[in-house]
Amino acid sequence: MTNPSDGQPALRADCARCAALCCTAPAFAASADFAIDKPAGRPCPNLHADFRCGIHRDLRRRGFAGCTTYDCFGAGQQTVQVTFGGRDWRQHPDIAADMFAVFAVQRQLHEALWHLTEAAVRCPAGPLRDDLRAVADHTTALTAADPAALRGLDLPGHWRQVAALLRRASTALRRRHGRTGRDHSGVDLAGRDLRQRNLRGANLRGAILIGADLRGVVLAQADLAGADLRGARLDGADLTDALFLTQPQLDSAAGNPRTRLPSTLTRPGHWPAR
Numbered sequence: 001m002t003n004p005s006d007g008q009p010a011l012r013a014d015c016a017r018c019a020a021l022c023c024t025a026p027a028f029a030a031s032a033d034f035a036i037d038k039p040a041g042r043p044c045p046n047l048h049a050d051f052r053c054g055i056h057r058d059l060r061r062r063g064f065a066g067c068t069t070y071d072c073f074g075a076g077q078q079t080v081q082v083t084f085g086g087r088d089w090r091q092h093p094d095i096a097a098d099m100f101a102v103f104a105v106q107r108q109l110h111e112a113l114w115h116l117t118e119a120a121v122r123c124p125a126g127p128l129r130d131d132l133r134a135v136a137d138h139t140t141a142l143t144a145a146d147p148a149a150l151r152g153l154d155l156p157g158h159w160r161q162v163a164a165l166l167r168r169a170s171t172a173l174r175r176r177h178g179r180t181g182r183d184h185s186g187v188d189l190a191g192r193d194l195r196q197r198n199l200r201g202a203n204l205r206g207a208i209l210i211g212a213d214l215r216g217v218v219l220a221q222a223d224l225a226g227a228d229l230r231g232a233r234l235d236g237a238d239l240t241d242a243l244f245l246t247q248p249q250l251d252s253a254a255g256n257p258r259t260r261l262p263s264t265l266t267r268p269g270h271w272p273a274r
Helices: 075-083 093-122 127-143 147-151 155-176 247-252
Strands: none
Touching (some): 075 093, 093 127, 093 147, 093 155
């Protein structure tokens, strides 16, 4: 893996170097996101022998919208190519359980790296950026550990350290831009019309924004870490400088060509072209 200080592109999924771990390791529950129940460790019935999805171009229409909003942040290829040396669970079924368990850990480490990288890039030189880079380097070292070490990792403990550091970064960045907006962290704003709210620099960490109307809203320096944006209306919203926004969050929302995005993220393919 490229060191996170080299930039976020190194933390993007490369499905060609994986073994469909996201289609096999986690469980699916029949819901608006998945058309079927699938237990953990069992391949999705739409998965082909070559690890390709048989309905990839038609996932949303076939009831698998959840697949289109999933991102492993590069954990899949790290697990297959590095942790298990290029082996896969089909040719080596004896490693399947270990591989699936390790993938779950790697996924969390890689998401942490995505946020640490973003924060380190945004923060000016100084002790905070040094701390961010140090924790990112430590997290990178953890991703290179062997399967036993990864399975035994105190992941909640590591995330507490990462989360505390990211909160410091969030506060510092919002203050630096003079935008320490209102604290809506963890607040249930589902379905709310927020078009008249001033959300510049707002703390929206973990906020429930399912179906919220954010059309035209400027979210400059707003902290969106862990915010639930499923079905949120982002037509014309400005997310250019939003903090800690991820591709899965964006993929779960509804926007249009006028929605302004960070340069590190991609406009979802299911959004209207015009």
